[in-house]
Amino acid sequence: MKTRSEERVFFASSFLNKVAACGLRPYFGIHMKLTPINRILTTISLVAIVSASCQRLAAQTPAKAAVVIAGVTDAQSGAPLADAQVSVSDLNVSARTDWSGEVRIPNVAAGQHKFEIRRAGYAPLDVDLMVQGDSIGPVFRLAKAEAPAGTPALEPVKVAGDPSTSYLADFERRRAQGRGRYLTAADLDKKQNRSLVAVLANAFGGLMSTPDPARPGHNILMTRGTKPRLTNVDVHCGIDIYLDNSQYLDDLEALHPSDLAGVEYYPIESAPGEFRKLTDNCGVLVLWSRR
Secondary structure, X not given: OOOXXXXXXXXXXXXXXXXXXXXXXXXXXXXXXXXXXXXXXXHHHHHHHHHHHHHXXXXXXXXXXXXXXXXXXXXXXXXXXXXXXXXXXXXXXXXXXXXXXXXXXXXXXXXEEEEEEEOOOEOOEEEEEEEOOOEEOOEEEEOEOOOOOOOOOOOOOOOOOOOOOHHHHHHHHHHHHOOOEEEEHHHHHOOOOOOHHHHHHHHOOOEEEEEOOOOOOOEEEEEOOOOOOOOOOOOOOOEEEEEXXXXXXXXXXXXXXXXXXXXXXEEHHHOOHHHOOOOOXXXXXXXXXXX
16 A cells, blocks of 8 residues: 555656656646645646647647558369459459469558448448558458349350360460460471470570480480579570479470470460479470370
8 A cells, every 4th residue: 555655756747758758847847846835736737738749640640551451362163263352342353363362552540441442243342440560461352243134044055166275275365475485286297206395495485405414315305595583504404394283203205396395485474373383493384195
């Protein structure tokens, strides 16, 4: 239990701290020169001044803005949705999701905000969200939009296709886009009696054939470029190889040109996202077997 004297000391100490924090020490010097009665009246006035000054300082301190990092996915499958628009309606700012379904909105003040998420083919979603700290990680799940009542059901369209080549749809789509270098089955048939490593090194200018240090008498493919992530010195580096969408780690010379229905080659910076791994290699080779 504190004595009256200790309580006065505690009050004085707390008051001095507030005076120092709000820059009011000159007032305190005036107060010490007054009579006891006037000191009491002056103390009451100073308490009001200190409280008001501290409140003004707190009000003038700007809230730290945050970077909102959010994801947008399909509510049923959980697959990321690219090109979805995420808007903070009360701030009149918006951004679109990238290929991974992620969106970043900078300079969002702390507090409650209304987020509006829109994407073609999906029902709109409005969410009130509290933003705190430097960033947050909400995931907005969009449900497929339902057809309006009375809309006639469409008959399914059947497209005849060759089942033996339908698995090459991604290969043909990328070849039509021209993002890399390509060899078709017809191209490979012309080289069927040659080593696959030699065929690919001659077909793609960015590749070269070099002896395999792990398999004497065999050759591997290397890029003619440098390792930009590691050094500026002209050092050849390897390539990532995929066969039918799976990483291929075996001897490339075990395959023959006639075994393949298509080949894709990309420098690492222009490779499709699903084949661009965090490795030190400088190129990507995608092989498709014949079926």
